[in-house]
Amino acid sequence: MSAPRLPDVLLPYQQRWIADPSPFKVAEKGRRTGLTWAEAADDVLIAAADKAAGGQNVYYIGQDKDMTEEYIDACAMWAREFNQVAGQVEQGLWDDVDEEGGSKNILTYTIRFPKARHRITALASRPKKLRGRQGVLVGDEAAFQEDLDGLIKAAMAFLIWGGKVRLISTHFGVDNAFNTLCQDIRAGKQPGSIHRITFADAVAQGLYKRVCLRMGKPWTQAEEDAWAADIYAFYRDNADEELDCIPSASSGAYFSRALVESRMSADLPVLRLKLPDGFELRPEAERMATVGDWLREHVRPLLQALPETGRSYYGMDFGRSGDLSVIVPLIEDQHLHKRAPFIVEMRNVPFKQQEQVLYYVADGLPNFAAGANDVRGNGQYLGEVAAQKYGAARIHRVMLSQQWYIDQMPRYKAAYEDGNITVPMDDGVLTDHRAVQMIKGVPKVPDGAKAKDADGGQRHGDSAIAGALAWFATQNAAAPIEFMSGGPRTDAADLQGFM
Template sequence: MTAVLLPYQQQWIADTAQVKVCEKSRRVGLSWGEAANSALEAAKQGGQDTWYLGYSQDMAQEFIRDCAWWAGHYQIAAEAMEQIVVEDEDRDILAYRINFASGNRITALSSSPRNLRGKQGRVVIDEAAFHPDLPDLLKSAFALLIWGGSVSIISTHFGVDNPFADLVNDIRAGKKPYSLHRITFDEAIEQGLCQRVFAASKRIWSPEAQATWAEEIRAIYRPNDAEELDCVPSNSTGAYLSRALIESRMSSDCKVLRYTCAEGFDQLPDHVRATHAEEWLEREVAPLLATLPRTARSSIGMDFGRSGDLSVLIPLLEMQGLERVNPFLVEMRNVPFKQQEQIVFWITDRLPRFGYGAFDARGNGQYLAEVAMQRYGSSSIAQVMLTQNWYLENMPKLKAAFEDGTLASMPKDRDILDDLRAITVVKGIPRIPEGKTKTGQGQQRHGDAAVALCLAWFASNQGGGSIEYIEVPLGGYSTGQAAPSNFMRPTTSLDLPQIERRGDW
């Protein structure tokens, strides 16, 4: 038997969060699904009233009619829709209502915040982006939560600077503890929207007919189809992070360390390459590591590149006040795989209280991500496939860290600034777009530091494995020598054999 509701409608109804939000395409039937939920809630003994707020009278009437249809579908005793007048201190308000045998009711009001004064129950705010005063409306709605109510916020986007877009971004950034749903036109089609439309209009469905129908709908909405159908707020093609915001977190005390290998370096003998990298680490990195507070918890993010893009390694230290600082950043250009492994392990072994690392595991980066996991354990290393969904979930959290100062410092450097400014919103997702940029020296970049920083921020918010540490000195050693005693080194049985072989590069 075919379900009446499509999967995304079922998921919305099944979500029992006190506050839930959905950014959606036009005409995917989510309000109709919400009407199904409202009718069920009103029919229950011990259920709740529902207060529906659309931005127009037509929306109010349509929602109440949908609730009445669902009451009939459920064979629930309910009165016919009635038109009522709600007295207000400024003017009387026209509203629509259905009363149920349970004693509960569904009432559709206009969008004025004062309409919710003294009310209890569930609040549904439909097409929230189009309400004239959404922030005040939400304040009034949230007052109902104290007595066990709930708030459902549904909308298509209406511009990147709209309060609804801000609300969605705050949820993704972790600033608001609300449940978030996203339904694009294409996702709705994949879950059966076109078949449902064709069945209702008595048309014969086929894959070809569906493709034609989808293109016809897109043609109707162009040039605004991205916003109307794909959940992409308009005017969202600029830089995701402003220059002023980035520079406010930059410090000249944080360093960028650049290690570049000449052409043909990868053809040199193993011991020559290892010695060259070791000498650079001792000269450039060791003095910085010696200044790090040994009580800070550290994490790393690594964006991988080999022949074209850079590899960027970013450590973050979590300080006593929970702010994160980036004491230095390592860029590697044209560095062989084995030396990248050598550098990453050398630095990570010496970071204070290392807890977690996130590695770009796409393409050739999968090798380094895998050996890091084998060295430090799967509970301490994330092998990240940088998908659109990963960016969608994690880039807003990085932006929030810039805004609230949780990311307290990072290197003051023109190339790092350019990398971070390269983050743009592509089809509603903040990410590094395709294409390359060049530095003032004509060298190629592709937002590498921005990706590494996002990975590092992700890593800094993970739990990390149960790695115990001992103190050993900072400096190199060869096979058979006693271990140095001034760096922090993992001592788990899983990792120790590989660490003891460090002199055998």
């Protein structure tokens, strides 16, 4: 009988952090998830390696003396475990400048690796003269640094000559520079990678089992549940920020009215197809003909007017009986600006006719590069047939989730902030975007949120979600599409849209 398998030294989220080779990476995390401990392991391997193998000096900046000592002790432990020859921890002082330009001393802890001629230096506060250093910079509890903006600016200099930067922190308010940095990375405004590690994530990936292993006690699910509940009870009202990576005061409308209206144009229409109850039971030929007539009357002239030289994309949010189905096409010009030439809203439209409308729009778009379909629930059908028709590489079937909203909504909002998108000026479209809320740090439409449009119909942020999906498609086209005249688009006069 084989011996029981010993657990990995590092938990999955710690492994992913170390395995990420990004020159600039950021971790927003819950308290006591052990990420600094894992970072110390990576730092020892970096400092112990020779230059040809990527070895460098490491500079760690902690929030206070206790945190700095804890980190350097972890480095010393890893050096022993890795059997790396290292000197004893040395205490020293860095001569630096204070706010008035005078001299001040900063306490440092250093471990030297004589074979590689590198060292790890841990400091209890950020020195002003950081710009003259080179290597790997680790900023721990970055949100609590006295001058995080200054630290980030200085850190960027490390990247010029092949250095690396790691910023690790719990959150400290929605307006803190650390939260702004996280949002900028997600929006694509700041290069870098981001890791989100909540306390619940850490527990699910074995944190309490590791606690039990360290304490020499058996693990049970009941005790893990009770332990986690006690931790959350201890933090009480601060648990969202301290444990679940949700910066405080992060609530309210995600898109301001002024922002959305500034990117709207009265020249762009919203086309609304509303069918009567029982329409889905009419003969197929009648249904096809009715919707075909509507498409030729309302959609074809807009497709005919589109320029031939521009890539195109779409996003589709699916609804059937209550919510709308919305298709947002986007046309990209030579300046990479995206414009929605029109938006199609469908209310009470049968599945087969939604397929008919989608094909008509996509077939008529010039140089169609990518689409993204909401495939929750019955939306899976349209996502599947669209992928079959246009290819799985061009059609993204998106299962909207909390993580997708966290990753993609900031990018969509950034398109508005940067003036890279134009949409129709329409009260319903505005209402949908204003429906997006920050819910415990996640920009999404609340599940129970309902609004009425000008015709009294129910809305649930549908065009905002379709717009975000369309923007996602623009950022995830599988391959460049050659500009063409006619081609698969065919002559607009012959568009039937459903084959």
